[in-house]
Amino acid sequence: MTGIWGILNTTPDSFSDGGRYVDPSVAIDRARLMHSQGALIIDVGGESTRPGAVRVDPRIERERVLPVIEALTDAGIPTSIDTLNADTAAAAVRAGTRIVNDVSGGLADERMLATVADLGADIALGHWRGPSEDMYAHATYARAAREVAGELRARVEAANAAGIAPARIIVDPGIGFAKTAEQNWEVLRGLDEITALGHRVLVGTSRKRLLADALHRASGPDPLSERRRDLATAVTSALAARAGVWAVRVHDVAATRDALAVAGAWDGA
Numbered sequence: 001m002t003g004i005w006g007i008l009n010t011t012p013d014s015f016s017d018g019g020r021y022v023d024p025s026v027a028i029d030r031a032r033l034m035h036s037q038g039a040l041i042i043d044v045g046g047e048s049t050r051p052g053a054v055r056v057d058p059r060i061e062r063e064r065v066l067p068v069i070e071a072l073t074d075a076g077i078p079t080s081i082d083t084l085n086a087d088t089a090a091a092a093v094r095a096g097t098r099i100v101n102d103v104s105g106g107l108a109d110e111r112m113l114a115t116v117a118d119l120g121a122d123i124a125l126g127h128w129r130g131p132s133e134d135m136y137a138h139a140t141y142a143r144a145a146r147e148v149a150g151e152l153r154a155r156v157e158a159a160n161a162a163g164i165a166p167a168r169i170i171v172d173p174g175i176g177f178a179k180t181a182e183q184n185w186e187v188l189r190g191l192d193e194i195t196a197l198g199h200r201v202l203v204g205t206s207r208k209r210l211l212a213d214a215l216h217r218a219s220g221p222d223p224l225s226e227r228r229r230d231l232a233t234a235v236t237s238a239l240a241a242r243a244g245v246w247a248v249r250v251h252d253v254a255a256t257r258d259a260l261a262v263a264g265a266w267d268g269a
């Protein structure tokens with residue numbers, strides 16, 4: 001059964017929920033709600049990775065995420081830390097997080113993989129070709145799914161070499177990172193190339209631009225509400241579940257929970 005990660009961005013500038021969960025008590029309420037709706041993990045982030053985002057001082061990042069992680073750990077709610085910084089990952093694990101979610105697959109901070117190995121935490125390795133400022137400069141692929149799988153395999157090998165056990169590794173094709181909308185769809189169509197790596201697979205499409213493109217094609221100039229993006233995300237979640245992914249990372253946990261339940265009923269699960 002595909003699991004759900006609930007997104008909690010404690011940032012003022014994330015592309016869809018920026019500014020909403022900067023106040024720790026509001027963030028914690030949001031996390032509790034997502035947990036009660038069926039999220040396995042609350043993915044806490046303190047630095048936006050949206051296209052064009054500028055880097056945040058790691059001390060500010062830690063001030064944003066640590067109070068939330070501590071409170072959720074006390075409440076028995078499992079978390080992951082969405083960070084590019086090894087020091088933030090270490091502080092989060094000391095505060096109770098068990099999974100480090102690094103969208104750069106360990107490339108942004110050369111100390112990340114060794115740090116996670118020392119911490120004994122799990123790691124989600126994302127497919128990444130460069131910082132958000134200019135990631136579209138790297139969006140060239142002949143066969144997107146195959147190349148993404150090959151580059152992820154190299155990150156898995158680097159993680160193993162740093163001392164992270166294979167069972168601790170999750171891979172993520174990095175939807176929206178250095179990929180055009182069409183390349184993202186190509187990767188999703190080829191998810192079997194990613195599941196063939198033999199690790200748990202995490203996929204994040206929630207509210208991303210590829211969905212906006214598909215919705216615009218369907219309805220022309222209708223306004224693109226959050227509700228429509230969440231409904232579209234529920235559909236991609238069900239399709240990703242069908243492709244055998246281990247978990248999907250979403251903003252609207254209840255919509256995806258329902259979509260997965262219906263897809264499961266179709267499959268007789």
Ligand code: PMM
Nearest residue numbers: 014015082101103124172174175204
């Ligand atoms: N996408 C974003 C941030 N973190 N983590 C993983 N593992 N996979 C993703 O696709 C991913 C991520 C950017 O989206 P957001 O601003 O909605 O968090």
